[in-house]
Amino acid sequence: MTQKWDIVIVGGGLAGYVAASYLTKTNLSILIVEKGKKIGGRARTNKVNQQYLNLGPHALYKKGKAKSILEELGISLNGKSPKLGGILIENNIEHAAPLSPLDLFTTSLLNGKERMKWIAVLLKVMSIDPEKLAEQTFQQWVTQVANSKKIKSLLRILGRLATYCNAPEMVSAKVIVSNMKTAMGGVLYLDGGWQTIIDQLHNKAIILGVQVQSHTLVKQIDPVKQDQFKLILSNDEEIHAKYVICTTGPHELNAMLNEKVNIYQNSFFTQIKAVRGATLDLALTKLPNPRRLFAMGITDPLYYSVHSNYARLSDDTKSAVLHVFKYHHPDDHIDGTSIKNELEQFLDKLQPGWQQYVITKRFIPNITVNQRLPQIGDEQKLQRSKTEIPGLYIAGDWASPNSILADGAVSSGKQAAEEIILNERRKNSANYERRLPPI
Numbered sequence: 094m095t096q097k098w099d100i101v102i103v104g105g106g107l108a109g110y111v112a113a114s115y116l117t118k119t120n121l122s123i124l125i126v127e128k129g130k131k132i133g134g135r136a137r138t139n140k141v142n143q144q145y146l147n148l149g150p151h152a153l154y155k156k157g158k159a160k161s162i163l164e165e166l167g168i169s170l171n172g173k174s175p176k177l178g179g180i181l182i183e184n185n186i187e188h189a190a191p192l193s194p195l196d197l198f199t200t201s202l203l204n205g206k207e208r209m210k211w212i213a214v215l216l217k218v219m220s221i222d223p224e225k226l227a228e229q230t231f232q233q234w235v236t237q238v239a240n241s242k243k244i245k246s247l248l249r250i251l252g253r254l255a256t257y258c259n260a261p262e263m264v265s266a267k268v269i270v271s272n273m274k275t276a277m278g279g280v281l282y283l284d285g286g287w288q289t290i291i292d293q294l295h296n297k298a299i300i301l302g303v304q305v306q307s308h309t310l311v312k313q314i315d316p317v318k319q320d321q322f323k324l325i326l327s328n329d330e331e332i333h334a335k336y337v338i339c340t341t342g343p344h345e346l347n348a349m350l351n352e353k354v355n356i357y358q359n360s361f362f363t364q365i366k367a368v369r370g371a372t373l374d375l376a377l378t379k380l381p382n383p384r385r386l387f388a389m390g391i392t393d394p395l396y397y398s399v400h401s402n403y404a405r406l407s408d409d410t411k412s413a414v415l416h417v418f419k420y421h422h423p424d425d426h427i428d429g430t431s432i433k434n435e436l437e438q439f440l441d442k443l444q445p446g447w448q449q450y451v452i453t454k455r456f457i458p459n460i461t462v463n464q465r466l467p468q469i470g471d472e473q474k475l476q477r478s479k480t481e482i483p484g485l486y487i488a489g490d491w492a493s494p495n496s497i498l499a500d501g502a503v504s505s506g507k508q509a510a511e512e513i514i515l516n517e518r519r520k521n522s523a524n525y526e527r528r529l530p531p532i
């Protein structure tokens with residue numbers, strides 16, 4: 094017998110589970126279909142040899158939308174904030190990162206004049222209204238506010254750190270600066286990793302009647318008629334739904350839609366480029382240099398941070414869980430072997446001899462961090478979760494007009510759910526009025 098659902102959510106990551114959580118407030122039947130064996134998407138955490146490894150470095154913005162929405166849903170977010178500071182490296186020379194008040198005044202990177210300029214620029218970032226930057230690329234804005242090479246580099250580092258985007262000439266200044274502001278409010282490294290968010294959302298959803306079918310891919314989404322979709326699954330099963338929320342990337346969505354469906358949004362979806370990077374995730378029995386906790390390259394787009402110094406990420410208390418990361422440019426040619434060498438050499442500088450202490454090590458050369466590189470004008474095309482196909486809604490870290498990363502995923506999941514709830518209310522009140530006797 095064909096299964097019929099009110100709502101099918103494609104994808105069991107942050108966006109899918111947040112959408113499901115808000116929709117449990119209705120009495121609509123909800124199914125989440127997830128292609129992975131494990132739920133969670135990019136918020137997954139793998140437990141290897143008693144160590145908890147997120148899929149690359151994950152930091153939750155304390156002032157971001159994701160945190161406040163997750164708290165609204167009753168999700169506990171336990172962890173600690175890393176201290177501001179660390180080092181910046183250029184040509185094997187190390188400088189204190191001018192991010193904490195002390196390092197600002199002592200760093201060898203800046204001279205007296207540059208120090209004052211950098212403080213002025215930081216104050217500007219804190220007070221600026223990002224809406225005013227909607228027509229500029231990040232590169233244009235950087236050139237406008239900074240005239241020295243070092244201050245420009247520092248702004249680009251902060252931009253990469255806050256957004257993972259490494260294409261200043263392509264990205265929207267509005268989104269990057271807005272994220273920089275949010276990042277300056279601090280981040281949390283979570284105890285047990287981001288899987289703890291997913292597991293709590295999953296358990297709450299199951300208790301409230303949401304069904305989850307993992308290890309199942311949605312091959313096709315076919316809008317059959319008004320209020321009815323046919324979805325074809327990887328086991329060739331067909332299921333029917335009144336509403337579909339798609340939380341996959343835009344290109345996967347296009348592929349799933351029947352070729353006959355040619356919506357205007359398709360052309361925008363096909364142009365979207367992803368934010369990508371390479372990650373080296375490690376657990377070590379100990380750190381050769383325990384004081385080295387955070388570093389970034391000045392020109393080289395590299396990142397290093399020991400997350401276990403702040404979050405509980407192993408069953409024992411002694412080992413260290415850390416991430417070394419390279420921010421890719423969308424035009425980069427990805428050569429896995431040379432990128433792995435680059436990341437390991439960066440780690441050699443920071444933790445010489447680390448190879449002797451490896452408990453577990455994972456290298457991913459080209460991972461999607463965010464499904465959309467935020468470009469000027471994107472927000473106009475993403476105002477609503479509703480698509481041109483009635484009943485089909487989008488969510489995910491690419492689908493939010495003004496946010497990216499977890500903030501984009503979580504806020505778009507909430508928005509899709511709210512739009513469906515509103516649509517149901519409208520339909521129900523229209524039906525109720527139709528049933529009223531004429532006066």
Ligand SMILES: Cc1cc2nc3c(=O)[nH]c(=O)nc-3n(C[C@H](O)[C@H](O)[C@H](O)COP(=O)(O)OP(=O)(O)OC[C@H]3O[C@@H](n4cnc5c(N)ncnc54)[C@H](O)[C@@H]3O)c2cc1C
Binds near residue numbers: 148151310349499
């Ligand atoms: C290395 C790295 C570092 C990051 N760091 C941060 C950070 O510090 N701060 C931050 O806020 N964010 C960070 N992020 C981003 C954050 O993890 C993501 O934005 C968020 O998890 C995306 O959630 P989502 O639900 O939109 O997408 P996903 O998590 O990708 O979920 C989509 C789900 O859909 C499933 N799916 C796809 N196609 C189909 C199909 N046809 N049928 C069924 N299921 C399907 C996928 O398997 C997946 O589980 C990072 C991401 C990475 C990779």
